[in-house]
Structure formats: C-alpha cells, structure tokens
Amino acid sequence: MTQTTPEAPMRRQRAQVKVRTLRTDRWWLVPFLTFLGLSSFLVYGVWAIIDNSIFVEPYIAPFASPCLAAATCPEGAQLFGWAPIGDWYTLSPGLLILALPGGFRLTCYYYRKSYYRSFWLSPPACAVQEPHGKYTGERRFPLIIQNVHRYFFYAAIVIGLVLAYDAVLAVVHKPLGLGSWILIANAVLINAYTLSCHSCRHITAGRLNHFSRHPLRYRAWTFVSKLNAKHQPLAWASMFSVMGADFYVRMVAKGIIAFPYA
Amino acid sequence: MSYKAKFKVWRGEGGEGRLEDFTVEVNEGEVVLDIIHRLQATQAPDLAVRWNCKAGKCGSCSMEINGKPRLGCMTRMSTFDEDETITVTPMRTFPVIKDLVTDVSYNYQKAREIPSFTPPAGVRPGEYRMKQVDVERSQEFRKCIECFMCNNVCHVIRDHEENKTNFSGPRFLMRIAELDMHPYDVADRQEAAQEEHGLGYCNITKCCTEVCPEHIKITDNALIPMKERVVDRKYDPLVWLGDKIFRRK
Secondary structure, three states: OOOOOOOOHHHOOEOOOOOOOOOOOOOOHHHHHHHHHHHHHHHHHHHHHHOOOOEEOOEEOHHHOOEOEOOOOOHHHEEOOEOOEOOOOOOOOHHHHOHHHHHHHHOOHHHHHHHHHHOOOOOOOOOOOOOOOOOOOOOOOOHHHHHHHHHHHHHHHHHHHHHHHHHHHHHHHOOOOHHHHHHHHHHHHHHHHHHOOHHHHHHHHHOOOOHHHOHHHHHHHHHHHHHHOOHHHHHHHHHHHHHHHHHHHHHHHHOOOOOOOO | OOEEEEEEEEEEEOOEEEEEEEEEEEOOOOEHHHHHHHHHHHOOOOOOOOOOOOOOOOOOOEEEEOOEEEEHHHOEHHHOOOOOEEEEEOOOOOEEEEOOEEOOHHHHHHHHOOOOOOOOOOOOOOOOOOOHHHHHHHHHHHHOOOOOHHHHHOHHHHOOHHHHHOOOHHHHHHHHHHHHOOOOOOOOHHHHHHHOOOHHHOOOOOHHHHHOOOOOOHHHHHHHHHHHHHHHHHHOHHHHHHHHHHOOO
16 A cells, blocks of 8 residues: 655655554653643642641741741741731642742653653654644743743752751651651652752753862762752652642641541 | 564655565574565665665665664664564765765765865964873764764754754764864864854754764754854854953954
8 A cells, every 4th residue: 555645845855654653662651641740730739739637846938938928927937037028918839839849840851751651742752753843942932931941940949957857846746756757758758859850950060161260160960960869759759849848747737637646 | 583574664765765674584693684684685776775884884784664864773672572573764964876875975975065174374284282181082983984874863954954954963063073172173163163064053052962873972062062153253242252351362
C-alpha cells in the first residue's frame, strides 16, 4: 500500500508516514501519570486555600507559612509574631504567599517540560507528533514570562528558610511529635529542590567562564550541579511532601488525627 | 540461535514511498544495521542506507526504529521480542534521498551560520593558557558525533517545517553554548543564540537529551545554561544594573 499523502508542498520531500507516531511502547503512560500528579497538586492547592485549619501548636501548615495576616493567623502561627497584613484582610493567609512557591514551580525548567508534555502535548512524547498547527515556543507573550524564573527562585529561598524555621520550632517544642519530623522531612526536600534549581546553578557560577578565578563559587556550582542532576525526582518528592505535610497538620488541627505523639 | 524476524522498512525516493514487509534471518549478537545489510544482500539489493563505522562513533546510520530515533549499529536485536514486527524508517525531519538515506544538509547550513572560535585580539594560537577546570564543562559537548538525531527528534522543526529558517536545533545551540562558555571566546554568542538561532523556540522538553547516543546532557548542560545567560543579557534588570554599576562586560 503506497503511503503518499497530499501534504503541504514544503513537507513533500520528507518520508510520508500517515500515522502520528510509529512508536510501539507505552509512550502515553508518562504524560498521563504526570497529568494526574500535577492535577492532584492543583486540586489539593485549591482545597488548602479554602480550608482554615492551618495551625495547631506547634505545627503550621506549609501552604499557609509564612502566615502574615493579623485577622486569620493565630498568634503562634505568625512568623516572629509579625503580621504585616492588617485586620482588613479576612481571606485565607495562604492566598497571600501562594504566588511565590506556585510561581517558582510554574516557571521551573523541569515543571515546564512536564506540563508542556502532559497538558499542552507539545510534544506529548519524543517522536510523537504534536496536535498544534503552529509553534512559537517561549519567544512571545505569555511564555516569554518564563524568563522571570530566577526572581521566583529568590522568593523560594526565603519560603524554604521559613519552612525550615517552622520545622525546627516544631521539633524544639514537640520533639517526639510525628508532625515535627514530617515538617523536617518536608523542609529538607523543599530546600533541596530549591537549591537544585537551574537558575541557582547559573547564579552560583554557571554564568562564569573562568571557574579557576572563583574557586569558592566553583565549589558551590559543583555542589548545586550534583543536586541539579536530581532536580526531577526532587521536584516530585518535594511536591508530594509539601502536600503530605500540609494535609497532616490540617488533620491534626481538625482533631481527626489525635494520637498522643501526633 | 537464529530466528526469522518480521521487518517493515520504508522504501521510496523524494518523500514518496511505502513500508515494505520483509521476513529476514536474525542471528545472536546482531544489531538492526546487520539485518538491513542482510536485506541488501538477500532480498533488496537496491535498498539505500547510510553507514560507516558500525561502532556508534560516526553518526551515519541514524534512523527511526519502531518510531524512535536510534543508531542502527547500536540497536541490538535482542532488545526486541522475536515475534515483534520491527519498523525501520528514515529520519522524519529531513528530506529523503532514497529509502533510509536522508538529506541532512540543513544541519551543515546551520553549522556554517555560526562564527567559529573567536579569540581576543592580540592573542595568537599557542598563547592560550587555560586551566582544565575552565574548559572541562564544554568538553562534554565535544563528544557529539553529529548523528543529528537531536535535531531530528526536536518537535520545533520535526512538527513545524516552517521553523527551520529561524531555529538551528539543539545540536547547534549546544555548539553556541560550547563557544560561549569558552574562556577565550569573545564573540557575542548570546544575542545570536536568541535572535538568529532561535533559542527561544526551545521549550526544554528534553527529547534531544533522551535520544543522544553519547548521553550528552544537552538540555541541562547546554540549552538551559544558555537560556540563563540570555536572561542575564536581555531580560534581567538587576543584572543589567549590576553590569552598569560595576562596569562588567
């Protein structure tokens, strides 16, 4: 059977194969699982914003930290007792800071790959034809905004330090509490993911051409490069850890989890 | 241990053609290129295939095996089930000359558009003094065997022929990164990468890295660092301000 097709003249010289791909493996599985994983994070994030059980001594839910609103943050939940947003703000405290870690993940080089593949199918998998007729990449608005990633990285460093502080405080006040160690594990993963960022790698020394003139920055770059090689697993691990830690604290706050060492 | 394998091989000229069915003997230890050669020797003497070293070092026998860009000489038959039908087609992004042989001159054209290594004025060959630590990062990119499978799999041109004019593909963006990271290169690579070679088209979906037979981390070590350098240059006001204040070049 001849497989010639009346395609556009510009493409006439390529091998004309009618099917979208000749791959015989389950290429659709990874984008499908990625779609489910990222969707679950989005759905959980929406619920976490609506839910108000953000604090139970000494735990604060990671999605709501740093808690900056005077009206909706219990006193113990406020960072150093500091609540710069006045009584006028009565919505979820998580809404105030959501854009920072959310923006960091949205513009992250790994997450970009994952959602371009699984949500936008551009492409869904390697050597599988994408369904779009036109492609302009990250050269134009809105995708050119992805270049702001390093600014979200700076913010993510601050958020990571706050989560580490929350976790240490929990361990100090309740060293035998399961929640304290869940928060510690989450803080480690969040900070490892943040430091493994490609922008971090660039800022430490990636932008230099003479490593030998900057030995300390080169050592930092070497360390970040090792972490960077694990950026994908760290992205997933920290995403599930922050969801898990947040959910755990809310369940304790609601009294649903109530054993002595909770 | 030999068996009869079922093959579908794309045959045709100038883009028009079809998948032809073959049943061919396979022996232990053979690779796909061996089977293509057996087809030439026994059933299809005019079957065209480009090959050379049979050792994964020349990059000649790039083809698509069961839809995936692979080197024919490095794809072992033992990775397939004996009852599996194996489909072999030419690289899809480039025009077909005949059967499995494609015209890859697009790549040579793009290579020519990149200015070669440009040392500072007054430094002559033989006077370069570099430490290993300064050059080893870009030495990874020198492993490239120019099989062009990264450019073949990149959806920017694979699915959008019209982008070929403005996009040089991962192979040559990696070449630009290699030169930009070189301690003695003074040419303006960052502006050229974004404006002339289409770095902004790349949406870092990493297929180039997945198919590279030399396992070069094209995306993580070349394209993303290059994107970050372009951000320094074009999109980051703080870096711009720092350059002005500290008179950095």
